[in-house]
Amino acid sequence: MEDLKIIGSEEWCVFKSLGVPAIKARVDSGAKTSSIQATSLKVITKNNQEWVKFEVTPLQENRSITIPCEARLVDRRMVKSSSGISEERLVVKTPVTLGEDTFDIELTLANRDTMEFRMLLGREALTDRYIVNPAVNNQIQEFTEDEISARYKPYFKEKTGLKIGLLASNPKLYSNMRLMEAAEARGHEIVFLNVEQAYMKLDAHSPEIRYRGGNILKDFDAVIPRIKPAVTFYGCAVIRQFNNLGVYCQNSAESITQSRDKLFASQLFSKNDIHIPITGFAKSPMDTKDLIKMVNGAPLIIKLLESTQGKGVVLAETNKAAESVINAFKSVNTNILVQEFIKEANGQDIRCFVVNGKVVASMQRQAEKGEFRANIHQGGKASMIKITQEEKKLALKASKALNLAVAGVDIIRSNKGPLLLEVNSSPGLEGIENATGKDIANEMIRAIERKLKFS
Incomplete structure (x- = not known):
């Protein structure tokens, strides 16, 4: 026992044969086998x-450094995770260096993104070598931040472009993939960030945004928010935190919140x-008849205040039907808008895509036969259209009223001239890029470059 060295609860390990200069491990005598962060097995x-070929992301707070590794496979084992879920893991054998000692250990390869440490040092590696003192750290070897930076210097990429975060929910969506492609094509580093996996430290001295597993999100130049309606509140909180940290957000939290509240947006437009089409809003069922009369009677449109992509929008064709639907919504305390129906539009509307005060593309959408909404998500067909000066001014004025740098502005042609239907703060790119042949994703990235004076 006297020959055994004291090891702390955290220690730095070096894997020369894997090419890993240093990785911090949690010492856990409760775990039999050691484990290391590994992906792409x-x-x-x-x-x-x-x-086994695999990739290690050794630094907890820097996901940009990934080291390709190879090691001999010695076993496949069923391992129960800390959450109680059993899974088969590949086991490799490789030399590890702790201070002056180098010896072979077995490592299970696991995705430890959600864990605090990139490595776990188990009791098989400790037996007959160390005694654990959980009250101390780095008893075998300690590296300063400068030493870690020096060890990883060959892996740091020279910054030639901007670092952009794409704050959204689904990396497989056409719009998100196009933005990633466009940013990379222009020489920028772009990172997809799932908005629901980001969290915040609110502190006057050292505010932070962290990402699953404790990675600190820093050194971002800009963020492109594409927040789905279901997470508007949380998404806008994250956007505000980025803004507080000095990161340029292409659409602000305030502008997104305003655009999602159809009542407040309509008041701003007025x-x-x-x-806009004549719009009514009331609380009491006693006023339903007058509300219907106020918007010129049926047929009329009934909208949920936070509807999107054509969902939550109903056409009531008679006054009686309108009364029934309105009162039904009110009975379950659901807020709605009542809006006049523009019959002469014949199921057509116009989507103008605005980027930094310029209409970069426009398309006409035609509703499917028997439908009254021309939304593409509801089966509408899109085609290129040349808009009038009046329509262009309306689109720019609407996006400016909501202070949106990027907006999808929906306009309808009526006998009274063009009318604004609504403004979308996270407009989709697929329909309008396909209809117009324009590279809108590239326009959005160029707009960020101009805003940040990047050349």
């Missing part, structure tokens, strides 16, 4: 033996002399 044959 692939079993290969080498010298008639099974080996205040700024922006023409």
Whole structure:
């Protein structure tokens, strides 16, 4: 026992054969086998033996450094995670260096993104070598921040472009994939951030935004918010935190919140002399008849205050039907808007895509036969259209009223001239890029470059 060294609860490990200069491990005598962060696992044959190719992201707070590794496969084991879920893991054998000692250990390969440490040092590695003192850290070897930076200097990429965060929910959506492509094509680093996996530290001295597993999100130049309606409140909180940290957000939290509240947006439009279909809002069922009369009677449109992509929008074709639907919504305390129906539009509307005070593309949407909404998500067809000066001014005025740098502005043609239907703060790119052939994703990235004076 006297020959055993004291090891702390956290220690730095070096894997020369894997090419990992240093990785901080949590020392856990309760776990039998050691484990290391590993992704992109692939079993290969080498010298008639099974080996594993994998990638290690060794620094907890820097996801940009990924090291390709190879090690001999020695086993496949069922391992129960800390959450109680059993899974098969590949086990490799490789030398590890702790201070002056180098010895072989077995490592299970696991995705530890949600764990606090990139490595766990188990009791098989400790037995007959160390005694654990959980009250101290780095008893075997300690690296300063400068030493870690020096060890990882060859892995740091020279910054040639902006670092952009795409704050959304689904990386597979057409719009999100196009923005990633466009940013990379212009030489920028762009990182997809799932808005629901970001969280915040609110502190006057050191505010932070962290991402799953404790990674600190820093050094971002800009964020492109594409927040789905279901997470508007939380998404806007994250956007505000980025803004507080000095990161440029292409659409602000305030502008997104305003655009999602159809009642408040309609009030802003009225205040700024922006023409919309006659719209009514009331609380009491006693006023339903007058509300219907106020918007010129049926047929009329009934909208949920936070509807999107054509969902939550109903056409009531008679006064009696309108009364029934309105009162039904009111009975369950659901807020709605009642809006006049523009019959002469014949199921058509116009989507103008605005980027930094300029209409970069426009398309006409035609509703499917028997439908009254021309939304593409509801089966509408899109085609290129040349808009009038009056329509262009209306689109720019509407996006400016909501202070949106990027907006999808929906306009309807009526006998009274163009009318504003609504403004979308996270407009989709697929329909309008396909209809117009324009590279709107590139326009959005260029707009960020101009805003940040990047050349």
